[in-house]
Amino acid sequence: MALIVQKYGGSSLHDGDAIQNVARRIARTQNQGDKVVATVSAMGNTTDELISLARSVSTEPHPRELDLLLSTGELVSCTLLAMGLRSMGLNAVSLSGAQAGIHTNAKFGNAKIQSVEPTRIIQDLDNGNIVIVAGFQGITDDMNVTTLGRGASDITAVALSAALNADRCEIYTDVAGIYTADPRLVPKAQKLNEVGFEEMLELASYGAKMAPRSIELGMVYDIPILVASSLNDEPGTLIHRGAEMSNSIGEIRNRVRGVATDINVTKITLLGIPNRPGSEADVFEPLADADISVDVIVQSTVVDGHTDLTFTIKGTDKERALAVMTKISQEIGACGVTAADGLAKVSIVGSGMQDAPGYASRMFRALADAEISIDVITTSEIRITCVIDACDIKKAAQAIHSAFLVESTE
Ligand code: ASP
Numbered sequence: 001m002a003l004i005v006q007k008y009g010g011s012s013l014h015d016g017d018a019i020q021n022v023a024r025r026i027a028r029t030q031n032q033g034d035k036v037v038a039t040v041s042a043m044g045n046t047t048d049e050l051i052s053l054a055r056s057v058s059t060e061p062h063p064r065e066l067d068l069l070l071s072t073g074e075l076v077s078c079t080l081l082a083m084g085l086r087s088m089g090l091n092a093v094s095l096s097g098a099q100a101g102i103h104t105n106a107k108f109g110n111a112k113i114q115s116v117e118p119t120r121i122i123q124d125l126d127n128g129n130i131v132i133v134a135g136f137q138g139i140t141d142d143m144n145v146t147t148l149g150r151g152a153s154d155i156t157a158v159a160l161s162a163a164l165n166a167d168r169c170e171i172y173t174d175v176a177g178i179y180t181a182d183p184r185l186v187p188k189a190q191k192l193n194e195v196g197f198e199e200m201l202e203l204a205s206y207g208a209k210m211a212p213r214s215i216e217l218g219m220v221y222d223i224p225i226l227v228a229s230s231l232n233d234e235p236g237t238l239i240h241r242g243a244e245m246s247n248s249i250g251e252i253r254n255r256v257r258g259v260a261t262d263i264n265v266t267k268i269t270l271l272g273i274p275n276r277p278g279s280e281a282d283v284f285e286p287l288a289d290a291d292i293s294v295d296v297i298v299q300s301t302v303v304d305g306h307t308d309l310t311f312t313i314k315g316t317d318k319e320r321a322l323a324v325m326t327k328i329s330q331e332i333g334a335c336g337v338t339a340a341d342g343l344a345k346v347s348i349v350g351s352g353m354q355d356a357p358g359y360a361s362r363m364f365r366a367l368a369d370a371e372i373s374i375d376v377i378t379t380s381e382i383r384i385t386c387v388i389d390a391c392d393i394k395k396a397a398q399a400i401h402s403a404f405l406v407e408s409t410e
C-alpha cells in the first residue's frame with residue numbers, strides 16, 4: 001500500500017461540480033489500494049477576492065489579520081472536499097495547516113515552513129481516513145496563522161510528502177504538465193514527459209507555474225513530483241532527479257529541455273564605480289536589506305580604476321531599487337545610476353549543456369536571424385540567458401524554440 005500526496009489547484013476546485021470531480025479522483029486513488037493525503041488551494045480566485053476585500057476596509061491590511069483571513073480560502077475548499085468524499089460514503093477528515101502540524105516562522109504573507117509534525121495526519125490515516133489538508137498555511141510557535149506566499153499550496157504538498165515519507169507527490173492543475181516553453185508565446189510548445197529538479201527550477205523561476213520553493217524542497221528530499229491535469233488521465237510531467245542524469249549523458253546536440261521567458265524585467269546600471277575591495281558588497285547589501293532580489297549581474301572590466309555594474313530586477317521593484325541605488329551611488333562615489341525597463345529575459349535550459357559545444361552560438365544565431373539584438377548575456381551550468389527588448393519576446397522565444405526543440409527532433 002503506497003502513500004500518495006496529491007495537490008489540487010484552485011482552478012480544479014472552482015465550484016461544487018469541480019470539487020466533486022476532485023473527490024471522485026481521490027476516491028479512485030484510494031480504491032487502487034493507496035492511502036491518500038490531499039492538499040488544496042482556495043477555490044478559483046478566492047485569494048484575490050479576499051485580498052481586495054481586505055483592501056476595501058484598510059489601505060494597508062494588518063499582516064496578521066490578512067494571513068488569518070487568507071487562510072480561510074483553503075479552509076473552505078478543504079472542508080467542502082471532505083464533505084464531498086463523505087457523501088460518497090468514504091471516510092475523510094479535513095485539517096487546517098495548524099491541525100496538520102505545519103509550523104512556520106512569523107513572516108506573515110511569506111512564511112517559511114520550519115517543521116512538519118504529522119502526528120494527527122498519521123492518526124487519521126491509520127483510522128482509515130482520506131486526509132485533506134488546507135494548503136498555503138501554517139502556524140507560528142505563538143499560535144498565529146501564517147500563509148506561505150502566493151501559489152504556495154505546492155509547497156504544502158511537497159513538505160507533507162517529505163514529512164510523511166510519501167511514495168509519490170502528485171500536483172494536479174488545469175494544464176497537462178510542464179511545457180518546453182510558455183504555450184501562450186510559443187504555440188508549438190510541447191509537454192515534457194520528464195524534467196530534472198534544477199531544470200524545473202530554472203523554468204519555474206522564469207515563468208512556468210510552480211512555486212520554486214516546492215521544487216527546491218523536492219530536490220533536497222529527493223521526492224519525485226508528478227505534474228498533471230485534474231481533468232483527464234494524461235500522464236503529465238514527472239520532475240525527478242533521473243531526468244537530469246539522462247539528459248547529461250544524452251544526445252549531445254539535443255540537451256535543451258525548454259525555453260524560459262520572463263517579461264517583467266528592469267535593468268539597473270551603476271556607472272563609474274571606483275574599483276576597490278568591497279564596492280560590490282556595498283551595492284548589493286542594501287538591496288538585499290530592502291528585500292529586492294537581483295538576477296542577472298554583469299560587471300564590466302576596470303578602466304582607469306572605474307567599472308560599471310549592471311543587474312536586472314523585477315519591474316515592480318524598480319522605484320524602490322532606484323531609491324536605494326541613488327543613495328549608494330553617492331556614498332561610494334559612483335558617477336550615477338540609470339534604469340531601463342520594458343526588457344525581457346529569454347533562456348535555454350538543459351542539464352549537460354555546459355559539457356557540449358555550440359549551444360550559445362546556436363542561440364545567438366537564432367536571435368540574429370530573427371533580427372533581435374541582445375542587451376546582456378549570462379550563463380549558468382544549465383542555462384544561457386539573453387536580456388532583450390520585451391516587445392521581441394514572442395519572436396525570440398519562437399525562434400529559439402524552433403532552433404532547439406523542433407528541428408533537433410528531426
Ligand atoms: N490560494 C493561494 C494563492 O492563490 C495559494 C495557492 O493557490 O497555491 O496564492
Ligand code: MG
Pocket residue numbers: 009151154209210211
Ligand atoms: Mg499554483
